[in-house]
Amino acid sequence: MTRSEHRPRRMPQVAGAGIAALLALSACSSSDSSAKSDSSASASVSDKLSGDVTVFAAASLKESFTTLGEQFEKAHPGTKVTFNFGGSDTLAASITSGAPADVFASASPKTMKIVTDAKDNASEPATFVRNQLEIATLPGNPDKISSLKDLTNSDLKVVLCDKTVPCGAAAQKALEASKLKLTPASYEEDVKAALNKVVLKEADAAVVYKTDVKAAGDKVEGVNFPESAGAINDYPIALLKDSKNAETARAFIALVQSAEGQKVLTEAGFLQP
Known part of the structure; x- marks a missing residue:
């Protein structure tokens, strides 16, 4: 077998290896370029x-x-x-x-x-x-309030959010569904103002949101009432x-x-x- 007969076998192997190397290099280059592009795009969005x-x-x-x-x-x-x-x-x-x-x-x-x-x-x-309503009472719930109906007791000073405010509209919906009539000591401009009346002990109770009772910590005590489930905002x-x-x-x-x-x-x- 002559030397020239060996060449046809070796040439494809070298070419194949070269192509594989080029493809791998190209893939790495493409991957690096893509990564750089993604990184650049992310930085660009953040910078904006x-x-x-x-x-x-x-x-x-x-x-x-x-x-x-x-x-x-x-x-x-x-x-x-x-x-x-x-x-x-x-x-x-x-x-x-x-x-x-x-x-x-x-x-x-x-x-x-x-x-x-x-x-x-x-x-x-x-x-x-x-968000769901809850009754906020004085710490320790000294008036033993356990239901929405308890708030209709004329001896209690109760405040509500104004009817035009979502928390007031929700309270009104719960009262109407329970066929209860409640005349509050005052209507407050928002839920924080209503809650603050109890925090400052200027009211015995207020109908507010669960989130506000939670945010107030030990300054008030929360009382759940089932009617609130029908007045979720x-x-x-x-x-x-x-x-x-x-x-x-x-x-x-x-x-x-x-x-x-x-x-x-x-x-x-x-x-x-």
């Missing part, structure tokens, strides 16, 4: 989040949203989340009157609708949590179309809806949607 975001949110969200705002600012240096907490109806009126805001988180679909109906002022709302959140910082506002909404955000909210006593 900056500036201020103003969130109008129901008073009952104060503790949990404050925590989420701090988490958001830490995750995205250069951003700042400013909150305006209050009764959902008051916040809705402010927004429709032109108050600058990027996000609206309401304690009921009804108050959100005030905003969405006003000249298509917001994106499609999404329910992110729900859905909480919708929406991006306002006049937002000056829509991308960062969307990112905050995404945090609220994320597993991390839901954990903060459920730990505060909210129910998942």
Whole structure:
């Protein structure tokens, strides 16, 4: 066998090895390029989040949203989340009157609708949590309140949220379903104001949310009542179309809806949607 007869066998092996090496090199190069591209894209998205975001949110969200705002600012240096907490109806009126805001988180679909109906002022709302009522009493429950009916006792000083506020509308729904009539000592502008009356011992009891009773700690005592199951409020959140910082506002909404955000909210006593 001559030397020239060996060449045809060796040449394909060398070529095959060369091609394999080239393919492997190409794959590595492609993988590295893809990784760099993904990393670059991720950094680019992160870098884009900056500036201020103003969130109008129901008073009952104060503790949990404050925590989420701090988490958001830490995750995205250069951003700042400013909150305006209050009764959902008051916040809705402010927004429709032109108050600058990027996000609206309401304690009921009804108050959100005030905003969405006003000249298509917001994106499609999404329910992110729900909340249930509870009776807040003085520490130790000295009046032995155990039911919604007990609140109709004329010797008790009871406060409710105003009927136009979601927590007040829910309380009214529970009372009507139970065929109970309750004349409160006062109607308060939002759930925190109603709770504060009990905290300051200016009232014997208040119908508020479970989340507010939990946030108050040992300053009040909570009493569950079965009628509350029929008056649970859905909480919708929406991006306002006049937002000056829509991308960062969307990112905050995404945090609220994320597993991390839901954990903060459920730990505060909210129910998942």
